[in-house]
Amino acid sequence: xRRIRWAVAIVGSSAVLVSACGGGTSPAxxxxxxxxxxxxxSGATAAGGATVASSSTPGSGGAPAAGVLAAGQATAGSFSxxxxxxxxxxxxxxxxxxxxxxxxxxxxxASYAPDGPPTAAKVKAQVDSGNVTWDIVDAPEVDLAEGCxxxxxxxxxSKLDTSKLSPLVPKQDCGIALNASxxxxxxxxxAFPQAPTSWADFFDLAKFPGKRAIYAGFPMxxxxxxxxxxxxxxxxxxxxxxxxxxxELDKLKSDLVFYSAGSESQQMMASNQIVACxxxxxxxxxxxxxxxxxxxxxxxxxxxxxxxxxxxIGSKNTDVAYAAIxxxxxxxxxxxxxxxxxxxxxxxxxxxxxSAAAKAVDVFQPPFKPVTIDVTFWAGDLAAQMDKWTTWxxx
Amino acid sequence: MATTQDVGADRxxxxxxxxxxxxxxxxxxxxxxxxxxxxxxxxxxxxxVVSVIDSFVKVEGRQHAYAWITANPxxxxxxxxxxxxxxxxxxxxxxxxYPYAYVMVLAxxxxxxxxxxxxxxxxxxxGLVRTFAWVILLQSGGPVDRLLPFLGRDGLLHTQTAVLxxxxxxxxxxxxxxxxxxxxxxxxxxxxxxxxxxxxxxxAFFRVVxxxxxxxxxxxxxxxxxxxxxIYVLAQILGSPATSMIGSVVYTQTxxxxxxxxxxxxxxxxxxxxxxxxxAAYLLFRLVPGARRAG
Amino acid sequence: xxxxxxxxxxxxxxxTVPAAQTGGVTATAKAxxxxxxxxxxxxxxxxxxxxxxxxxxxxxxxxxxFTGKASFVFPPDSWSLRWYGNLFSDSRWTSxxxxxxxxxxxxxxxxxxxxxxxxxxxxxxxxxxxxxxARALLLVPVxxxxxxxxxxxxxVFGSLGLLGTVxxxxxxxxxxxxxxxxxxxxxVLQSFxxxxxxxxxxxxxxxxxVFRQITxxxxxxxxxxxxxxxxxxxxxxxxxxxxxxxPFLETFPIxxxxxxxxxxxxxxxAASTLVLVVTTLVILVAVRISTLRTRRLGT
Numbered sequence: 001x002r003r004i005r006w007a008v009a010i011v012g013s014s015a016v017l018v019s020a021c022g023g024g025t026s027p028a029x030x031x032x033x034x035x036x037x038x039x040x041x042s043g044a045t046a047a048g049g050a051t052v053a054s055s056s057t058p059g060s061g062g063a064p065a066a067g068v069l070a071a072g073q074a075t076a077g078s079f080s081x082x083x084x085x086x087x088x089x090x091x092x093x094x095x096x097x098x099x100x101x102x103x104x105x106x107x108x109x110a111s112y113a114p115d116g117p118p119t120a121a122k123v124k125a126q127v128d129s130g131n132v133t134w135d136i137v138d139a140p141e142v143d144l145a146e147g148c149x150x151x152x153x154x155x156x157x158s159k160l161d162t163s164k165l166s167p168l169v170p171k172q173d174c175g176i177a178l179n180a181s182x183x184x185x186x187x188x189x190x191a192f193p194q195a196p197t198s199w200a201d202f203f204d205l206a207k208f209p210g211k212r213a214i215y216a217g218f219p220m221x222x223x224x225x226x227x228x229x230x231x232x233x234x235x236x237x238x239x240x241x242x243x244x245x246x247x248e249l250d251k252l253k254s255d256l257v258f259y260s261a262g263s264e265s266q267q268m269m270a271s272n273q274i275v276a277c278x279x280x281x282x283x284x285x286x287x288x289x290x291x292x293x294x295x296x297x298x299x300x301x302x303x304x305x306x307x308x309x310x311x312x313i314g315s316k317n318t319d320v321a322y323a324a325i326x327x328x329x330x331x332x333x334x335x336x337x338x339x340x341x342x343x344x345x346x347x348x349x350x351x352x353x354x355s356a357a358a359k360a361v362d363v364f365q366p367p368f369k370p371v372t373i374d375v376t377f378w379a380g381d382l383a384a385q386m387d388k389w390t391t392w393x394x395x
Numbered sequence: 396m397a398t399t400q401d402v403g404a405d406r407x408x409x410x411x412x413x414x415x416x417x418x419x420x421x422x423x424x425x426x427x428x429x430x431x432x433x434x435x436x437x438x439x440x441x442x443x444v445v446s447v448i449d450s451f452v453k454v455e456g457r458q459h460a461y462a463w464i465t466a467n468p469x470x471x472x473x474x475x476x477x478x479x480x481x482x483x484x485x486x487x488x489x490x491x492x493y494p495y496a497y498v499m500v501l502a503x504x505x506x507x508x509x510x511x512x513x514x515x516x517x518x519x520x521x522g523l524v525r526t527f528a529w530v531i532l533l534q535s536g537g538p539v540d541r542l543l544p545f546l547g548r549d550g551l552l553h554t555q556t557a558v559l560x561x562x563x564x565x566x567x568x569x570x571x572x573x574x575x576x577x578x579x580x581x582x583x584x585x586x587x588x589x590x591x592x593x594x595x596x597x598x599a600f601f602r603v604v605x606x607x608x609x610x611x612x613x614x615x616x617x618x619x620x621x622x623x624x625x626i627y628v629l630a631q632i633l634g635s636p637a638t639s640m641i642g643s644v645v646y647t648q649t650x651x652x653x654x655x656x657x658x659x660x661x662x663x664x665x666x667x668x669x670x671x672x673x674x675a676a677y678l679l680f681r682l683v684p685g686a687r688r689a690g
Numbered sequence: 691x692x693x694x695x696x697x698x699x700x701x702x703x704x705x706t707v708p709a710a711q712t713g714g715v716t717a718t719a720k721a722x723x724x725x726x727x728x729x730x731x732x733x734x735x736x737x738x739x740x741x742x743x744x745x746x747x748x749x750x751x752x753x754x755x756f757t758g759k760a761s762f763v764f765p766p767d768s769w770s771l772r773w774y775g776n777l778f779s780d781s782r783w784t785s786x787x788x789x790x791x792x793x794x795x796x797x798x799x800x801x802x803x804x805x806x807x808x809x810x811x812x813x814x815x816x817x818x819x820x821x822x823x824a825r826a827l828l829l830v831p832v833x834x835x836x837x838x839x840x841x842x843x844x845x846v847f848g849s850l851g852l853l854g855t856v857x858x859x860x861x862x863x864x865x866x867x868x869x870x871x872x873x874x875x876x877x878v879l880q881s882f883x884x885x886x887x888x889x890x891x892x893x894x895x896x897x898x899x900v901f902r903q904i905t906x907x908x909x910x911x912x913x914x915x916x917x918x919x920x921x922x923x924x925x926x927x928x929x930x931x932x933x934x935x936x937p938f939l940e941t942f943p944i945x946x947x948x949x950x951x952x953x954x955x956x957x958x959x960a961a962s963t964l965v966l967v968v969t970t971l972v973i974l975v976a977v978r979i980s981t982l983r984t985r986r987l988g989t
Contacts, residue, residue: 621835
């Protein structure tokens with residue numbers, strides 16, 4: 001008995017050992033949640049060297065309403081003593097957002113609090129309770145369309161300089177374009193004697209045989225791609241004929257594999273498991289950098305998945321939020337955005353320093369002609385569409 | 396339990412203790428349970444009740460959750476697949492655990508030590524780390540693919556086989572440990588008696604060891620089954636939509652669509668199915684004559 | 691049957707019994723010798739295969755952690771230590787590791803405290819039927835599939851604002867740890883000699899003094915084993931954690947999961963190797979010390 005107790009005690013004391021060893025392996029460093037705020041408050045140089053307006057002269061190229069600063073400008077000290085918060089989804093994208101918003105805060109003299117995540121349920125809960133702590137949030141396109149006017153404020157465009165915003169991205173009533181993830185036609189350059197040129201080729205197993213991968217997570221974008229493949233004009237995707245989309249996808253069923261995360265799509269590309277995929281351009285770019293012989297089909301229109309900057313109803317710092325958003329969409333800030341995150345800039349004047357390889361996958365530049373989805377349609381019927389998608393993928 | 400009875404007996408036999416403190420003591424002992432019960436009731440019990448209510452009351456997409464499940468047979472199919480996968484995992488675990496535990500019992504000290512460490516190390520190492528190891532091994536062009544190329548053109552990753560291999564490896568210690576425990580307590584003279592009466596090794600094993608260790612196997616099976624039902628991450632990493640288990644659907648309904656009523660209804664339907672299955676297995680087990688004698 | 695099954699589960703869940711028995715292999719085993727095993731060639735072969743299956747696959751993370759390339763290609767064709775550099779310099783990894791250790795420590799302390807108190811109460815409560823019901827309730831977290839718990843916890847924590855908070859994690863993880871503590875402490879308590887307590891009491895010691903000076907030292911091994919299990923139950927917990935996390939509060943397993951899911955970055959192999967090595971060392975040391983002790987006691 002005593003022996004057993006002793007052995008148990010040793011196993012027990014090893015708990016302390018585990019924690020001690022583990023503790024020793026993690027050197028002290030800034031803690032994840034608040035590191036960004038310290039960074040922003042000390043941010044002496046503005047992102048991309050953004051200019052600080054000394055007067056309220058409108059930007060040269062655009063025509064914002066009188067009294068509105070050109071995009072990317074902010075008046076020094078104009079919000080001194082004020083505060084605002086932004087709720088994002090963490091990771092490298094929020095690091096870049098924190099940098100830009102932090103710079104804005106430094107210029108105008110306000111204090112900035114980054115937070116997150118702004119899940120639809122959380123934003124709605126804040127708005128419903130009237131206790132809104134976020135002034136700007138990252139809203140995915142479908143959530144934005146669903147909550148426009150009930151959760152998110154209608155944007156007063158006269159308070160912003162949107163003249164330089166990319167025309168490729170549709171204006172939303174309740175949000176300003178923040179981020180575009182392009183879904184593209186990627187293919188193995190050694191798999192076919194001649195390169196594919198359109199989405200129709202993706203669905204043509206006779207001419208371009210071999211396994212294809214698509215994303216397992218949701219039907220949006222991919223149904224539109226299927227419709228493009230079946231010959232629907234890119235201008236006539238709203239609303240999408242979902243059943244026709246599934247019929248087109250059915251043609252691939254025998255040669256279709258699913259990936260459920262970006263890294264999986266990369267592995268499939270790298271290991272020659274597939275010859276083509278509907279993949280995020282960023283993943284294809286990484287694979288090309290890793291030495292894989294993959295390329296995009298520029299003439300097959302990429303379909304964008306959009307995120308927007310939105311202001312929740314009941315925000316107590318709406319004026320600061322507008323000024324911050326106006327600053328965020330400036331050319332220099334957006335150039336910094338692309339350099340830091342690899343996502344396309346929303347300002348047409350942005351001049352990021354990019355490598356030739358990075359330019360080759362920049363879908364906002366010709367010959368790419370990106371299209372977007374009908375968010376109102378998807379937002380109105382999301383749960384039922386997800387049931388349909390689950391049924392289709394899991395059979 | 397024996398302890399408490401002994402206490403009572405001792406108390407009665409020993410010098411008379413004052414009555415008042417004894418009553419207070421018993422009440423005090425019950426009070427000791429309160430913090431733990433509050434924690435479990437608050438974090439497990441109350442949320443469970445909320446889930447049950449949500450699953451019946453919440454209307455999402457103009458539909459009650461259970462009506463939605465019946466309208467979409469795919470979800471019942473996925474629940475069925477979850478059960479099937481878990482049952483196969485249990486069977487594989489039983490088949491692999493029996494010889495292992497048996498050798499553990501029979502082996503000399505050194506070998507038993509090695510075998511014990513071999514079970515304990517994976518038991519303690521994060522299941523997630525072991526899942527990740529299978530990603531490396533099973534990926535297309537990976538070691539398994541090269542050693543056994545006939546298994547599949549594109550590697551085994553993201554197939555049903557991969558999910559089962561991962562499940563069995565992660566859950567095997569849950570089967571081996573209780574089995575070893577119950578085999579260890581078998582009186583070895585029974586085995587020797589059987590053998591001395593001329594029974595062959597295998598016969599002795601199946602007629603003596605298997606029935607007598609059945610409770611251990613039952614416990615292991617229960618643990619493996621329940622754990623496997625709740626698994627989400629392993630199936631997500633090693634499987635594909637065609638092998639998806641109910642955990643993935645519950646997670647999508649919660650995190651992507653915020654339909655907590657539907658998520659609750661799905662998980663409760665699975666729980667109800669599990670209770671029925673376990674009950675059926677228990678009855679079946681009692682019907683097997685040998686097992687009843689042993690139990 | 692039901693009772694026996696629960697008993698077996700109990701043993702497994704704590705794993706203490708086999709751990710103790712490695713040390714406690716005694717005369718009976720010696721008397722049997724290895725001769726008995728040798729007569730079961732099929733079982734031996736099967737056992738060897740299973741042992742390899744249990745141990746070897748996991749080891750693949752070790753070479754991958756030293757790869758020179760940003761890929762999981764096995765075997766690696768070039769070598770480097772940079773993924774370990776990454777692990778210790780990337781704040782996402784270090785903060786996840788620190789958070790997990792902190793949460794595991796807190797929830798282990800909470801689970802051990804309430805679990806030990808409950809075990810003492812359970813073994814002494816004289817209304818046995820009520821005690822049995824209470825015990826069953828405390829063991830519920832082990833017998834309900836984690837996904838069922840997760841969805842309820844997500845809903846309730848959401849309405850209480852506990853999602854993505856350390857408090858939320860500690861409460862959830864501690865309640866998952868309570869069964870382990872109850873199982874291992876009641877196991878020790880059942881073999882506990884109550885006479886000692888009564889002797890102390892009769893000598894005039896107060897309740898608390900008796901607990902601290904007599905009871906606690908005697909049940910300490912069970913308490914420590916329970917604490918260790920509660921610690922690991924938290925440190926390794928992924929499913930409930932995925933529901934209650936936020937991007938700003940991620941635990942180590944969540945980081946591993948997201949890394950496997952999102953990047954092809956061997957840093958996750960370095961992290962896995964670290965966990966593997968530390969755990970193995972702890973077990974080997976524990977087993978080694980307990981066998982040494984046994985041998986001394988045995989001879």
